Amino acid sequence: MHDHGRTPASPRLSRFIASVASLLLCCLLLWPSHAQAGVANAPGSNLEVSLVTYGPGDTYWERFGHDAIELRDTVSGEAVTFNYGVFDFDESGFLLNFARGQMHYLMDAAPSDVDQHYYTEVGRSVTRQRLAFTPAQAAEMRDYLLWNLQPENVRYEYDYYVRNCATRVRDAIDKALGGVMKPQLEARAGGMTYRQQTARLMSQQAWLMLILDLGLGPYADQPMNAWQEAFLPMELQSEVRHVTVNNAEGHAQPLVLDEQVVSPNRLDAPPATAPDLRLPLALAGLIFAILLIAAYRFAPVVYALLGSLYLVLAGLVGLALLILWTLTTHHSAWGNANLLLFNPLAFLLLAALWRSRKRLPASRFANSVIALQLLAVLAACLMHLLPGVVQQNQPWLLFALPIWLAMAWMLRKQRAPI
Known part of the structure; x- marks a missing residue:
């Protein structure tokens, strides 16, 4: 139900290209450079950490939006986005596992300009929120993301509502911040239920909205707090604005230092509320x-x-x-x-x-x-x-x-x- 990045016409070709691209990116990130530091080996004081949020797309699997963590080396200018929304059609038993609810998704990384160019091209919004990470936290975030990108760590068990591309990004940010974000968001009430958010975002595909609503049980109607509702990229983007952290001197400050709309939305936006069926x-x-x-x-x-x-x-x-x-x-x-x-x-x-x-x-x-x-x-x-x-x-x-x-x-x- 979440946007998992681009979906080319040929899954096998897509898999080959993605594998080669990931391999080249890993080589670039992990190859020791004596002449110039990059994201992989820059000191934490040179790293900027940002939450990048991509707005909903037109296709049904894009309706929930997408997000990523961007690391930028302020000295070399290198910027890489890390996201958790990749799946592999060619994985053995993919369709059967999908039907049984036992889905495996992957983390991926790409140069920021390449990644964001696609979303800009198709008219989806791109918003970058620069986050107030201390140098130590930025270095920890980088180390965790590179560890997570390794073949033995890259897969995770996917769940539409509790383990998806947005919750993995949310959890990675909270981990690097020492767990200060979760209690703040848990103390805030969410605005909707899983059912309401699903119906709201799928309302442009009425037949699919009805099928999903018919198939959701009482779990989808439980009241949520802001931490749970951040299973949606756009909700996470909104909720991080309310989080405060301590800087290197121990003074409280907003987590979001600044927010930039890299590319505005050019598509029909989803309604603000769920339709009454x-x-x-x-x-x-x-x-x-x-x-x-x-x-x-x-x-x-x-x-x-x-x-x-x-x-x-x-x-x-x-x-x-x-x-x-x-x-x-x-x-x-x-x-x-x-x-x-x-x-x-x-x-x-x-x-x-x-x-x-x-x-x-x-x-x-x-x-x-x-x-x-x-x-x-x-x-x-x-x-x-x-x-x-x-x-x-x-x-x-x-x-x-x-x-x-x-x-x-x-x-x-x-x-x-x-």
């Missing part, structure tokens, strides 16, 4: 239910086809949610209450649906399934009366409720007398 989905559910009832009366075959479409989709969605919960490590999808609304029980009603188009009564088994499904919908509604963090799935409740009520009425309308 309740009314659109409630209307969609109500309209579908009315269409079902009208087709039941005037076009039985159309009714059976529409009903079958809903039942098949509900069953498939339920299977997907069940798999995400039980067979993957996508913990943000665990315990999804939408399973009460869309589940494999729907498949069991297909035969009864086609019988009902001819006004034939539902079987006792079908009636039991209908009753069980209505109880599940009722349970999904009652869950919102419970205290604590409850999954915010009201839009899907409002969508499913009129359809299930209409379907239950039509399936049971011609029930045979006992």
